[in-house]
Amino acid sequence: MVTRSGDNLGYLSLVLHAHLPFVHNREPYVSLEEKWLFEALTESYLPLILSWEELAGEGLDFHLTLSLSPPLISMLMEPALGERYGRYLDNLRELAGREIERTRGDPTFAPLAEFYHRRLTLVDRAFKETYRGNLLAPIKRLREQGRLELITTAATHGYLPLMLTDEARRAQVRAALDLFGMTMGFVPDGLWLPECGYTPGIEKILRSEGIKYFIVASHGMLNATPVVKSAVYAPVRVGGVAVFGRDWETSHQVWSRTEGYPGDPVYREFYRDIGYDLDFNYLAPYLVGGIRGDTGFKYYRITGKTGVKEPYDYRAARERAREHARDFIANREKQLAYWAGRTQDKPVVVAPYDAELFGHWWFEGPDWLADVLRLAGESRVSLTSLSAYLEQYPPRQEVTMGPSSWGEGGYNHVWLNQANDWLYLHLHRAERAMIKLAAANPRPGSLQERALNQAARELLLAQSSDWSFILTTGTTVDYARRRLREHLGAFFKLCQDYERDRLDEDFLARLEAADNIFPGLDFRLYRPAGRGVACRPEVHNKTRPGILMLSWEFPPRHVGGLGIHVRDWARPWPARGWMSTS
Incomplete structure (x- = not known):
């Protein structure tokens, strides 16, 4: 709903994108990967x-x-x-009780x-009693009140620009909309492109x-053709779809840790x-998998850039969040x-963020956001x-736009580099x-259809942008590699067994139980629109384009420096069917 059109300077549209990779642990205990969700x-x-x-x-x-991702x-x-x-909450609350005992009498840490x-008691009561384990209920209620607009993203948050075929991209979009519609009861007006990754x-x-x-x-918008008249402060149309541009200033104010x-x-x-x-033996009953990790009990403030940290004062932090909310609204x-006199319509500042930034990474974020929402009602x-x-x-x-993303470097580097190109x-x-x-196979038998549907699920899960991102950042690389091996291995086994007419029903049943996302998925989502496989045209050209690379050597910082850059640049070309000579 657009409000106060008469006296306002313009509009602020806050967009939160909530996504985590799909994890389904069949064991009775909490896994390390499930902890991402629980945190x-x-x-x-x-x-x-x-x-x-x-x-x-x-x-x-x-x-x-x-924005709610289908995996989330x-x-x-579940x-x-x-x-x-x-x-998990019971365990944390028990640890909180022990921490009260451990810090008793300490004027600095006992209040923390x-x-x-x-805080944990409030969260526990909300989840178990108020919402009875159903967090979608209050979200739907807020939407019905007109306070939340709900949208979704690609099925498994697959990075669309690096997919080879339009069929794969369409399957990611359609599977997402099917699950969202089944869950929410409507088709969203907008779709969050994973990593804001766009390609024509x-x-x-x-x-x-x-x-x-x-x-x-x-x-992505500022480099469009022709030049966008209103910068990122009004939508444009690309191929019949409206496009909003992310505002850099609001992004920097909230995203930048420095x-x-x-x-x-x-x-x-x-x-x-x-x-x-703290001592491992004291913590052991509360550590997921018996491995040291974050518990959520953090007793220090940022203080400065050194390792020396001073105790955290949550009251002072709460007041600082109010100050920052006032600064944010004043800047808007x-x-x-400024832009009200330079746009034909009332300008809009689009401020998208990962939802997990608020609270997990920036502890005071939810309070800051609540203050922003309050103060906006008192502002212009x-x-x-x-x-x-x-x-x-x-x-x-x-307009027409070129490729772009909100990742480091602004294009595909985070999801395509030496760490993950394989x-x-x-x-x-x-x-x-x-x-x-x-x-x-338009009309397969019952078992065959189950196998093809599961193959489609495994492909979707393998396409998650989370795996290539993790490989780049080097955080939980072994886990990302394992998930890729599992999903791709399952996919190719299902395909091979299908083609040999030797489907292993027990193997299929185990996959269906473990990777049970998209219950109504139909493999026919991947059927090409026309005859044959409609991949990108350059892949199937009868005459493969050749690229002649000319490069002039200069004193490199290390031997072969230029050659390494040329090699890395040309590495993705064979997958597109391109030949390079030098």
Whole structure:
């Protein structure tokens, strides 16, 4: 809903994107991977929902957009995960009680231990009693009130620009919309492109699926042709779909740990946790998998750039969050006042963030966001959802855009580099195999259809951008490699068994139980629109294009320096069917 159109300078559209990779652990104990979900629930999702419900209870008419990924929706609906999360909270609350005892009499740390105990009790009560394990219920309620606009993203958060075929991209989009529609009861107006990754042609798929808008990185819009008249402060149209540009200023103020709000010395230090500081034997009953890790009990503030940290004062941090919220709204008023005279319609500042930033990475984030929502109602900045803005101010300019993403470097580097380039040979081969099977088997038998549907699931899961991202960052590399091996291995075994007419029903049943995302998935999503396999044209050209590389040597920093750069540049070309000579 667009509000206060008469006296406002313009609009602010806050967009939170909530996503975690799909994890389904069949064991009765909490796995390390499930802990990602449980930490996000405890520190981000539940605190955000509770704050939004509190604001709604106050009668505040706020508006923001929430993107929910299909893997996250699926995990939130999984009863076994809910039960394990309940036990996870019980464990943390027990640790909180022990921390109260351990710090008793300490004027610095005893209040912090009690603070964490109160916070965990509030989260535990909300999950078990208020929401009865169903977090989608309050989210739907907030949408029905007109306060939340809900959208989704590609099926497994697959990075669309690096997929070989339009069929694979379309399957990611359609499977996502099917699951979202089944769960939420409607088709969203917008779709979050994973990693804001855009490449020309994606808009055609989105338009064919009924999507009205998506968001790109700021340079994606600023480099469009012709030049965008309103910078990123009004939507444009690409191939019949509205496109909003991410605002760089709001991104920098909130994302940057060094220059933005989250790096303030008063805020809680993320990397200082009792899981690493205290005696192992004391902590052992509360460590997932018996391995040292974050517990959420963090007693120090950022302080400065050195390793010396001072105790955390949550009251001072709460006040600093209010100050930063006032600064944020004041800056939006200045920004919108400037652009109000330079755009034909009222300008809109689009501020998208990962939802997990608020609470998990930036502990004070949910409080800051609640203050921003409150203060906006007292300012000349009006909050709006993107679909509401489009209803009042449709795009006035048609443009074409080049590739872009919000990743480091602005393009594909994070998801295609020396650490992860090997996986695309297998992913692209799997795409072609899935399309071929879908085209050749319109009406398979019951067991065969189950196998083909499961093969499609395994391909979707293997395409998750999380795996290539992890390989780049070097965090849990072994886990990412294992997931890729499992999903691709299962996919190719299913394909091979199908073609040999030797399907292993026990193996198939185990896969269906473990990788049970997208219950209504139909492998026919991969059927090509026309005859044959509609891959990118350059892959199947009868005459393979050749590229002559001319490079002049210069004194390198190390022997072969230029050669290494040329090699890395040319590495992806064979997968596109290109030949290079030098």
